[in-house]
Amino acid sequence: MAKVFDRITxxxxxFIHAQQIFFVATAPLSPAGHINLSPKGLDSFRILSPNRVAYLDLTGSGNETSAHLAENQRITFMFCAFQGKPLILRLYGQGRVLTPDALDWHTQADLFPTIPGTRQIIIAEIDRVQTSCGTGVPLYEFEGQRSDMVEWAQKKGDRGMWDYWQLKNQISVDGLPTPLAGWMERSQQEIGGN
Incomplete structure (x- = not known):
């Protein structure tokens, strides 16, 4: 049976600290738009308070979460117990994107390890916390985090990562702009103005 809380107890x-993976879901306002659901790993999630969380967003083939949050702020996180006692935990809230030029970027970035390929930080105010039984979730053993993403970002380097963001991360699959695109444009203007 589901239980609802007004905060992360x-x-x-x-429970969150013990998990090695979490999932992030967002959607555009348009009913014809694509819902996005992404798995996240590494040491990238932080609980800032009982009603505020953040995660370090690493470079991927798309940037849907960022585009959806810029449009409507809705976000849901899900954690599942793949070992031990079954449990599913969902955190519902309103999210925002922090780009590297934000005033509080360094304050927030200092909460995480330095991971190559970091492109933005997602911060969410949580207004509903819900648990459910999780008895249908299979048992898995954790072997370790994959190193492929980090190695790929290291190999690309700063210039290669910038080029990749320009090519793949400025708009969503539905054509919505991402905050990363705005940051990249502002950065180019600053370079051009100097």
Missing amino acids: DDLQK
Whole structure:
């Protein structure tokens, strides 16, 4: 049976800290738009308070979460127990994107390890916390985090990553602009103005 909370309780915070993977879901306002659901790993999730969380967003083949948050702020996180006692935890809230030129970028970035390929930070105010049984979730053993993404970003380097963002991360599959595109444009203007 589902239980609803108005905050992330201490027990739920411990559960989150024990997980090696979480999922992020967002959607555009248009009913014809594509819903996005992404798995996330590495050491990229932080609980800032019982009603605020953040995660370090690493470069991927798209940038749907960023585009959707810029349009409507809706976000849902899901954690599943793949080991031990079954549990599913969902965090519902309103999110925003922090780009590297944001005033509080360094304050937030300092909460995470330095990971090559970091492109933005997602911060969410959580207004609904819901648990459910999770008895239908299979058991898996954690072997470790993959290194492929980090190695790929290291190999690309700063210039290669910038070029990749320009090519793949400025608009969503539905044509919505991402905040990363705005940051890249502002950065180019600053370089051109100097």
